[in-house]
Amino acid sequence: MITDFKIFEKMNIEPEVGDWVLLKTKPFDDNIINIIKNNPGKVVSHIGNEYRVFYKDLKKFIEFETIPVYRGEFIYCSKNKENVELQIATKKYNL
Numbered sequence: 001m002i003t004d005f006k007i008f009e010k011m012n013i014e015p016e017v018g019d020w021v022l023l024k025t026k027p028f029d030d031n032i033i034n035i036i037k038n039n040p041g042k043v044v045s046h047i048g049n050e051y052r053v054f055y056k057d058l059k060k061f062i063e064f065e066t067i068p069v070y071r072g073e074f075i076y077c078s079k080n081k082e083n084v085e086l087q088i089a090t091k092k093y094n095l
Contacts, residue, residue, distance in 0.1 A: 015043045015077035020084040021053060022076040022091075023069060031061045038092075040084035041067075043077075 015021050020040040025033045041053040044066060052066040059065050076087045 014071065015046075015051065015074060017043050017046055019043050019077045019079055020081045021069075021074050022084050022087055023053065024073050024075055026067075026073075029061060032058065035061075036067075038088060040081050040088065042081075 020042055023036050023041060025036050028036070035055050035057050039055055039057070041055050043051050044054045045052040049070050051069045051071075053069050054066045056065075058067065076084060078084050078087075
């Protein structure tokens with residue numbers, strides 16, 4: 001029997017611009033941590049070691065819609081938003 005787990009195929013690979021990501025949380029405000037933990041972010045730029053990740057609801061708490069992220073801060077990345085949402089749900093419910 002051949003089993004193929006496509007949702008795990010991009011783990012530990014550096015994301016590209018346009019990929020959806022799940023990040024390790026940084027020491028931010030609790031509201032921002034909740035946004036990062038519970039929503040997929042989208043990589044909008046990559047210059048050197050720095051990535052800029054967009055979160056839709058971030059502007060409610062800080063004046064920017066993106067946060068700077070560096071290599072090693074990514075838990076998961078995928079071209080498909082649904083795969084990241086599945087990873088968040090799996091982590092949330094310890095599955």
